[in-house]
Amino acid sequence: MNAALDDTHNPALQSWVASANAPDTDFPIQNLPFGRFRTEAEPDWRIGVAIGNQVLDLRAAKLIDSSDMNRLMRLLPGVRRSVRQAISEGLRVGSAQQAVFKAALHAQSDVAMGLPCQIGDYTDFYTSVHHATTIGKQLRPDNPLLPNYKWVPIGYHGRASSIIPSGQGFRRPKGQTKAPDQDAPTLGPCRRLDYELELAMLVGRPNALGEPIAMADAEDHVFGVSLFNDWSARDIQAWEYQPLGPFLSKNFASTLSPWVVTLDALAPFRVPFTRPAGDPEPLAYLDAPANRAQGAISIELEVWLQTAQMRAAGHAGDRISRSNYRDAYWTVAQLVAHHTVNGCNLRAGDLLGSGTLSGPEPAQGGSLMELSAGGKKPFALSSGETRAWLEDGDTIILRGYCQQPGFRRIGFGECRGTVLPA
Numbered sequence: 001m002n003a004a005l006d007d008t009h010n011p012a013l014q015s016w017v018a019s020a021n022a023p024d025t026d027f028p029i030q031n032l033p034f035g036r037f038r039t040e041a042e043p044d045w046r047i048g049v050a051i052g053n054q055v056l057d058l059r060a061a062k063l064i065d066s067s068d069m070n071r072l073m074r075l076l077p078g079v080r081r082s083v084r085q086a087i088s089e090g091l092r093v094g095s096a097q098q099a100v101f102k103a104a105l106h107a108q109s110d111v112a113m114g115l116p117c118q119i120g121d122y123t124d125f126y127t128s129v130h131h132a133t134t135i136g137k138q139l140r141p142d143n144p145l146l147p148n149y150k151w152v153p154i155g156y157h158g159r160a161s162s163i164i165p166s167g168q169g170f171r172r173p174k175g176q177t178k179a180p181d182q183d184a185p186t187l188g189p190c191r192r193l194d195y196e197l198e199l200a201m202l203v204g205r206p207n208a209l210g211e212p213i214a215m216a217d218a219e220d221h222v223f224g225v226s227l228f229n230d231w232s233a234r235d236i237q238a239w240e241y242q243p244l245g246p247f248l249s250k251n252f253a254s255t256l257s258p259w260v261v262t263l264d265a266l267a268p269f270r271v272p273f274t275r276p277a278g279d280p281e282p283l284a285y286l287d288a289p290a291n292r293a294q295g296a297i298s299i300e301l302e303v304w305l306q307t308a309q310m311r312a313a314g315h316a317g318d319r320i321s322r323s324n325y326r327d328a329y330w331t332v333a334q335l336v337a338h339h340t341v342n343g344c345n346l347r348a349g350d351l352l353g354s355g356t357l358s359g360p361e362p363a364q365g366g367s368l369m370e371l372s373a374g375g376k377k378p379f380a381l382s383s384g385e386t387r388a389w390l391e392d393g394d395t396i397i398l399r400g401y402c403q404q405p406g407f408r409r410i411g412f413g414e415c416r417g418t419v420l421p422a
């Protein structure tokens with residue numbers, strides 16, 4: 001486990017980039033998330049670090065000699081931490097490198113952000129027991145949680161080609177659906193379009209095929225965490241998912257936020273991994289002292305919905321739910337250890353989705369399927385509109401942040417996507 005505190009987490013650190021010292025910024029000097037950006041003048045992707053409302057071009061600042069994010073993600077944890085240390089020192093008030101770094105800054109408003117890296121394989125897990133139970137109740141009222149749930153970190157292999165950067169719209173998918181009172185399915189636009197509030201763990205260090213990653217080493221293989229929206233077509237899913245699971249209901253678009261908050265930056269926000277009384281303890285390959293002590297991460301998550309009508313009126317949208325990643329049933333380390341226990345090899349840039357992160361309360365549902373009880377209970381928005389499912393023109397914005405007494409608040413930025421007509 002690498003949740004070690006060092007002087008880059010010191011809450012007293014101030015940056016010569018004034019906007020990084022604002023109390024409400026997501027990107028103070030204690031955060032330093034990585035992303036890829038480009039400018040109109042130079043259209044090739046470059047690696048940047050967010051600082052306040054600026055982005056630091058790492059190559060121009062002479063901190064690295066490449067624009068290959070996947071290569072940077074593969075760095076040994078010690079080397080990666082030394083890069084973080086150098087960025088932190090250069091951005092601190094009084095740094096001797098201020099002039100060189102200042103010449104490597106761009107306003108975030110002047111650059112375009114892309115996917116943070118080249119995404120390899122994409123696996124989606126199902127780590128919220130609250131989500132699994134609520135959805136299970138809709139499908140199987142007598143037997144909501146299947147017997148493997150508390151033993152196996154459930155997951156399936158998704159599709160990476162349709163992972164899109166925050167800000168990009170996507171078309172409402174078409175597909176086969178069949179109403180219960182119909183004899184045959186029809187092809188048409190999805191009528192039950194949903195979002196899923198998730199986190200994406202981006203793999204850094206690879207493992208060789210045939211060599212499982214032990215719990216004690218698992219976090220050394222994870223570069224960091226971004227916000228992730230796994231858009232879902234519930235009517236297509238309901239018809240297609242048996243017996244092999246979701247297919248076209250999930251692979252038309254998934255939106256990833258541009259900034260990867262490193263596990264190093266998240267060190268102050270670690271919390272114990274616990275199980276409710278009476279639940280089984282994880283098998284030995286999913287257990288480790290460090291995981292018990294600090295395997296979970298407290299990340300506050302929010303979902304905002306802005307309809308087209310709200311946008312036209314200059315309304316920022318309604319916050320429709322909140323949850324916290326600490327309530328997940330399985331930790332980051334357990335996902336890595338489980339994924340590789342059979343010898344499966346992970347590669348830099350592989351994406352592990354957390355699954356929908358719903359909290360224990362009904363209002364903490366991480367999807368409309370939960371918030372509208374499968375579409376049966378549409379809910380009201382502050383604009384006077386109602387929603388059971390997403391309408392064309394709706395924008396979903398995911399936000400995340402960490403706060404802990406004695407540490408600087410850090411944030412994830414936002415993960416934004418808009419539904420376009422079919």
Ligand code: CA
Binds near residue numbers: 124230355356
């Ligand atoms: Ca999902």
